[in-house]
Amino acid sequence: MTVTLKQLAASLGLSPTTVSRALNGFPEVNPATRKRILQAAAEVEYRPNTRAKSLATGRAQAIGHVIPVSTSHEIVNPIFADFIAGAGETYSSAGYEMILRIVPDEEEARAYRDLVARGSVDGVMVHAPLRHDPRVALLSELGLPFLVHGRTSDVARPYSWLDINNQRAFRRATQFLTEFGHRRIALINGLENMDFVHRRRNGYLDALREAGLPVDEALMRNGEMTEPYGYRAVTEMVQLPDPPTAFLASSMIVAYGLRRGLADLGLRMGRDVSIITHDDDLSYLPNQGDVPVFTTTKSSVREAGRRAARMLLQLVEEPGTGPLTQLMESALVVGASTGPVRK
Secondary structure: OOOOHHHHHHHHOOOHHHHHHHHOOOOOOOHHHHHHHHHHHHHOOOOOOHHHHHHHHOOOOEEEEEEEHHHHHHHHOHHHHHHHHHHHHHHHHOOOEEEEEEEOHHHHHHHHHHHHHHOOOOEEEEOOOEOOOOHHHHHHHHOOOEEEEOOOOOOOOOOOEEEEOHHHHHHHHHHHHHHOOOOOEEEEEOOOOEHHHHHHHHHHHHHHHHOOOOOOHHHEEEOOOOHHHHHHHHHHHOOOOOOOOEEEEOOHHHHHHHHHHHHHOOOOEOOOEEEEEEOOEOOOOOOOOOOOOOEEEEOEHHHHHHHHHHHHHHHHHOOOOOOOEEEEOOEEEOOOOOOOOOO
C-alpha cells in the first residue's frame, strides 16, 4: 500500500508541514524529530507523489541545470559530478526531478527564457560563475528562483549563492608553505575569467605580502584544470633560473599532474618539492591513508551540492525568501606532500 504524506504525518503525530520540511532537509527541524521522521519514512518506503504534488502546488517539481557547450567537459569532471550527486540526493528526497540541459554558449540565455516560458522548472542552479556574470541580471529579470554555486564579483543587485571561502583557504595554504621556509611558491590556478580564480589568487598574494615576499608573475599560471595542465606546469617551471620549491594547485586533478611531473623529473614530492592542493574530498579521487597523500584545503563538494539544493528549494517553496547566502570554510589537512624547504 502506498503511504501518503498525510498518513505518514498522522502515524507520527506530527503536522504534514513538519514532516515535509524534515524530508526536504530544512535545518530548523529538531534533529531528533528529523531522525524519527526519516526512520519512519524508510520503514514504510515512503516516496513523494511527484505528480500529485505538482497538481497541488502548480509547480513543475523540477530544477534546471543549464551547461554551455564550452564548459560541458565539466560533466565528466569528478568535482562537478560530486556536486550534482549531492544536489540530486536532495532533489529526489524532496520529490523534485533534475533537468540537465547542454546548449551552445550563444544560446544559454535563450535556454533560460525557454525554461521559463514552458514552465519546465521551478528554479535553476547556476554553475561556474564568471567575474561579471550576466546570468544574475537575466535570471532576476525573468523572476525565476536561482542560486549560484560560487559568487560573481561586481554585481550590485542581491542574489542567492553558496561558496567556499576561497581567499581565506589559499591565504592559509600559502602561509603554511612560508612557515616551512618556502620563498618560491607557484600558483597553478584555473581559467582567468572564473570568479573563484581571482579570490584564490588574492589569498595567495595576501600571504606573500604578509611574509614580505615579492610577487613573481612567472610563478603564476592560469588554465583549464586538467591533469596534463599540472604536468606541463611543473616540468616547465623547474627549468626556471630560480625554480619554485612549492606548488599551490587549484584542483586535486591538477595536483595529480604535478605529482606525475615530479616523478618523471626524479624529484620527490614532500621532500624535494612541496604541493598543496584544493578539493580533496572527492568520491572518485579520495585522499586517504593514515597520512593523506596530499596536504589539502579540504572542501566537500558533495556536501556543497546538498546545501545548495536545500537553499534553492527553500527559494522555490517559500516565495519572497532570500536572498540566501552561505560561505563554507575549508580545513587545512596536512599530508605527505609538504615539508620544509631543502637547503
